[in-house]
Amino acid sequence: MAKSIIIIGAGMGGMAAGIYGQINGFDTQIFEMHFKPGGQCTSWQRKGYTFDVCIHHFFGCRPGTDVYQLWNELGALPRDLVPIEECTSVVSPNGEIFKDYYDLEKLKDALYKLSTKDSKQIDQYIKDIKVFTNKKIDDAMASGSVWKMIPIFILRPSILKWFNMNMSTYAQRFSDPFLKRAFSLLIYANPDGPFFFHLMRHAGGLSGDIQWPVGGAIEVAKSIEQRYLELGGSVNYKSKVEKILVENNKVVGIRLSDGTEHRADVIISNTDGRKTILNMLGGKYMNKIVRGYCEPLQDETTFAIDVFLGVNRDLSREPSSLVLLLEQPVTIANHTYESIEAQIYGFDKSMAPAGKGTIKVELSASYAYWKGLYNDDRGKYKQEKKRVAELIIDILEKYFSGIKDQVEVVDVCTLMTWERYMGGTQGWFNFPNRKFEFSIREDLSDKKFKWTLPGLSNFYLVGAWASAMGSLAHNAISGRTIIRRICLNDGKELKIQA
Numbered sequence: 033m034a035k036s037i038i039i040i041g042a043g044m045g046g047m048a049a050g051i052y053g054q055i056n057g058f059d060t061q062i063f064e065m066h067f068k069p070g071g072q073c074t075s076w077q078r079k080g081y082t083f084d085v086c087i088h089h090f091f092g093c094r095p096g097t098d099v100y101q102l103w104n105e106l107g108a109l110p111r112d113l114v115p116i117e118e119c120t121s122v123v124s125p126n127g128e129i130f131k132d133y134y135d136l137e138k139l140k141d142a143l144y145k146l147s148t149k150d151s152k153q154i155d156q157y158i159k160d161i162k163v164f165t166n167k168k169i170d171d172a173m174a175s176g177s178v179w180k181m182i183p184i185f186i187l188r189p190s191i192l193k194w195f196n197m198n199m200s201t202y203a204q205r206f207s208d209p210f211l212k213r214a215f216s217l218l219i220y221a222n223p224d225g226p227f228f229f230h231l232m233r234h235a236g237g238l239s240g241d242i243q244w245p246v247g248g249a250i251e252v253a254k255s256i257e258q259r260y261l262e263l264g265g266s267v268n269y270k271s272k273v274e275k276i277l278v279e280n281n282k283v284v285g286i287r288l289s290d291g292t293e294h295r296a297d298v299i300i301s302n303t304d305g306r307k308t309i310l311n312m313l314g315g316k317y318m319n320k321i322v323r324g325y326c327e328p329l330q331d332e333t334t335f336a337i338d339v340f341l342g343v344n345r346d347l348s349r350e351p352s353s354l355v356l357l358l359e360q361p362v363t364i365a366n367h368t369y370e371s372i373e374a375q376i377y378g379f380d381k382s383m384a385p386a387g388k389g390t391i392k393v394e395l396s397a398s399y400a401y402w403k404g405l406y407n408d409d410r411g412k413y414k415q416e417k418k419r420v421a422e423l424i425i426d427i428l429e430k431y432f433s434g435i436k437d438q439v440e441v442v443d444v445c446t447l448m449t450w451e452r453y454m455g456g457t458q459g460w461f462n463f464p465n466r467k468f469e470f471s472i473r474e475d476l477s478d479k480k481f482k483w484t485l486p487g488l489s490n491f492y493l494v495g496a497w498a499s500a501m502g503s504l505a506h507n508a509i510s511g512r513t514i515i516r517r518i519c520l521n522d523g524k525e526l527k528i529q530a
């Protein structure tokens with residue numbers, strides 16, 4: 033009889049584990065607390081508008097890369113994709129605009145028009161981008177493989193300096209004041225954003241490795257789910273797992289919140305590791321390292337609020353991502369902003385009714401602030417969401433005259449929304465403490481943690497807690513890695529095709 037595997041959570045890691053599990057002859061089923069697949073890879077519809085909370089960059093669209101191959105194995109590709117023209121654009125209150133085009137000739141022209149006195153630095157910026165367009169670097173970065181990166185660093189030690197630099201530091205190399213300010217905000221309007229990631233995005237946009245999946249994140253998730261179902265897997269929705277059942281230090285099944293129990297030979301958890309280890313397993317299987325990872329996170333300031341707007345306005349000629357420099361700093365939900373970034377989905381007609389458009393403004397804020405409001409006074413929490421949306425609409429009105437009267441739908445999602453639908457510890461921000469150390473250790477040595485727990489047999493973690501990476505591909509790869517490991521334990525090679 034085939035070995036049975038229960039997977040908790042239909043996120044990227046869980047569904048990938050399911051697909052490779054089915055391909056390799058295991059009898060798998062997924063239990064998911066939400067009513068749809070994808071976890072963080074999600075979007076939803078309101079009155080004909082699609083609101084996508086996830087995808088900024090969908091890596092792996094260029095044939096020949098590891099991630100492209102992965103998406104094909106998982107059924108996420110082939111699909112309709114839209115190439116995006118520019119990485120990010122930045123506009124000042126007086127209408128000066130910098131479009132950070134992927135195309136290097138266009139980019140150079142745009143930059144020269146803004147500041148000829150920065151010509152030397154502009155040429156250097158183009159050269160820096162070109163280094164990352166090397167296919168081997170591009171591929172190694174997108175697949176997140178330390179093993180692939182080591183030879184690259186050995187051959188090109190000069191690129192190591194970019195890993196230690198943020199956008200704000202690199203921006204100081206420009207002398208033009210607008211360019212200096214604009215450049216530092218090219219990654220999600222965050223001056224602390226890592227410069228190497230910016231170069232990576234440029235390389236991906238230029239080569240076609242980054243494109244937009246038509247319909248947004250949920251369509252990607254649904255096609256992965258479909259591949260899983262076609263392979264004979266099954267997903268049980270609205271099925272919240274509360275306990276992992278253990279006998280003689282070996283997992284034997286799960287108990288759902290409705291009290292029903294389900295048995296299996298192996299359990300793979302794709303959920304927040306902290307909740308899995310401390311709650312579902314009662315904190316019994318921990319050593320010093322695991323305890324460290326489970327320690328509470330600090331009050332991270334992270335993507336905390338998304339304001340979605342459906343507007344009766346043609347946005348098809350607007351930049352895909354526009355950072356608005358504010359005349360005056362604005363305080364929104366206890367956080368002061370000097371700029372905000374709007375994602376404008378005019379490039380994908382399927383995201384809105386004909387002639388209309390969808391906008392998302394993503395704001396970073398403190399988790400504790402929203403958690404406090406939510407717990408103390410649900411009325412105030414709702415009121416604050418409404419107030420945030422009104423402030424954002426007022427800001428947008430200054431750049432898109434008349435938009436205020438064109439708003440047809442408003443939706444605001446906070447970290448509390450994530451928690452309600454996905455059960456994480458800090459909204460979607462479900463990482464182990466000391467995450468970087470975690471990922472390096474796993475990738476390089478695989479000796480200490482092994483994505484399993486000390487003293488517990490037949491149990492594995494996949495997803496953000498296993499990869500410690502916030503990317504669709506990395507977390508999908510973790511699902512494949514675990515099935516490979518289970519195959520190896522059984523003396524089999526991993527098959528990647530049915």
Ligand SMILES: Cc1cc2nc3c(=O)[nH]c(=O)nc-3n(C[C@H](O)[C@H](O)[C@H](O)COP(=O)(O)OP(=O)(O)OC[C@H]3O[C@@H](n4cnc5c(N)ncnc54)[C@H](O)[C@@H]3O)c2cc1C
Nearest residue numbers: 041043044045065071072088089273303495496502503504
């Ligand atoms: C705002 C935002 C923007 C992002 N942008 C990008 C991007 O542009 N490009 C990119 O590559 N990546 C992006 N990511 C990251 C990417 O979406 C995630 O890394 C990836 O989707 C996480 O996959 P995962 O395997 O960890 O599963 P998760 O998505 O964390 O899914 C876990 C699943 O487990 C379920 N679950 C939890 N508890 C239980 C329980 N008790 N019982 C049953 N089910 C349970 C949840 O409902 C969920 O479906 C973004 C993420 C966010 C939040």
